[in-house]
Amino acid sequence: MPKERKYHEPLGVGFDTALTAIANAEKPTTLYAKPFLKWVGGKRSVLPELVKRMPPDYKKYNEPFLGGGALYFEVQPKRAYLSDINFHLIITFNAVRDDVDRLIRNLKIHEGKHSKEYYAKARKRLFTEKDPTKIAGLFIYLNKTCFNGLYRVNKSGQFNVPMGDYKNPLIVDEDNLYNCSQLLQGAEVAQHDFLQMKPTKGDFFYLDPPYHESYSQYDSNGFGDEGHKRLALFAREIDKKGGYFMVSNSDTPFVRELYKGYTIEVIRASRTVSCKAHQRGKENELIIRNYANKQGE
Ligand SMILES: C[S@@+](CC[C@H](N)C(=O)[O-])C[C@H]1O[C@@H](n2cnc3c(N)ncnc32)[C@H](O)[C@@H]1O
Known part of the structure; x- marks a missing residue:
């Protein structure tokens, strides 16, 4: 008796497209x-x-x-x-991982208000703010606008870096923050x-x-x-x-x-x-x- 022949369903896409899809399925993202x-x-x-x-x-x-x-x-x-x-650094990593939407909204507020006077107030608020996501927002804002992205504190632990001279500092890099947040889901973060x-x-x-x-x-x-x-x-x-x-x-x-x-x-x-x-x-x-x-x- 002749053997029954098996037919594959047509892929419905070009050969190259199919190969790329198979290769991507194997690759870690x-x-x-x-x-x-x-x-x-x-x-x-x-x-x-x-x-x-x-x-x-x-x-x-x-x-x-x-x-x-x-x-x-x-x-x-x-x-x-x-x-x-660094306490502020770790609070910030945790906020990026666990509360990225609110963090981005908060950063947009800082971006809209950025000025020399606002920077000086934010520097002080970093040490009085109690809400972890708002602390993270202040920390990223100060980091993006301060001189050379330095983190330096005085003897009593207060952030004392002057404002940098940037025309258009990138304060909210939304896509990158979302991607960092996704990656950090697999990380434990501690101070x-x-x-x-x-x-x-x-x-x-x-x-x-x-x-x-x-x-x-x-x-x-x-x-x-x-x-x-x-x-x-x-x-x-x-x-x-x-x-x-x-x-x-x-x-x-x-x-x-x-x-x-x-x-x-x-x-x-x-x-x-x-x-x-x-x-x-x-x-x-x-x-x-x-x-x-x-x-x-
Ligand atoms: C050279 S930087 C690390 C830079 C980092 N690899 C990067 O790519 O951005 C050194 C870090 O060590 C931290 N640090 C200083 N003393 C420490 C200590 N005793 N225990 C843990 N971390 C400390 C500082 O807060 C600083 O973030």
Whole structure:
């Protein structure tokens, strides 16, 4: 008996279109999301150097010196634990994740009222406002309009950066905020010192502290040599527990000594912290890892 022949339903679309649809269904989706804050020490300019040195496989992504989170937004890990000591920064990340519609409405109000006088009032309100989403709105507004996107506080913890000289600062980047919000749904975000984080087997930790002998006024306590020593011990703890760490820091003999025995590589990076032109430009900095992978070797 002749075998029954099977026919496929016609696709109803061109062959190329069908192939593209199949390929896209397999691909993990990448959102267009970039840091929604300007941040001193932000890593956007060295992202290719960092990305190619990531471990090929890991369980959870951890970033305990979050700042603007440039590497996090680039890598877009499904599971992440993000933290920073900066209270306003973490309130803002939480508002972007959990209350983005109201945050955008609030930012539009700031955008409409922006002026020198309004900026001065907003600076004061940042420390009296109680509503977390409004705190986040003030924080993003000040970040987009202040001098160089600096975050600097005085001894009593008050934000004291003067207004920047921008013609049309982009205060509400609506699409980016929605995409960041979507990505952050997979992240836990917390405010604390890096040492409160628990090193765990198989997890990846990107450690990007205030650089040694560089800008460290992110909070009123500073970081200092003691901070770097504590961090190097924390990195050794990650290593002992079977996790992966990648550290960014200045190229100084002190830092090299702290991480002796690990993979230490030099990259060229632009320095953007200084307001003095002669202190800007390219500098050497270090990437230190407790593992090596082919691309990064
Ligand atoms: C170099 S910046 C991180 C930049 C970030 N990787 C980015 O791409 O924008 C250093 C961060 O460390 C935070 N920080 C300073 N001391 C800290 C501490 N003891 N524990 C946790 N975070 C701290 C600062 O608030 C700042 O956001």
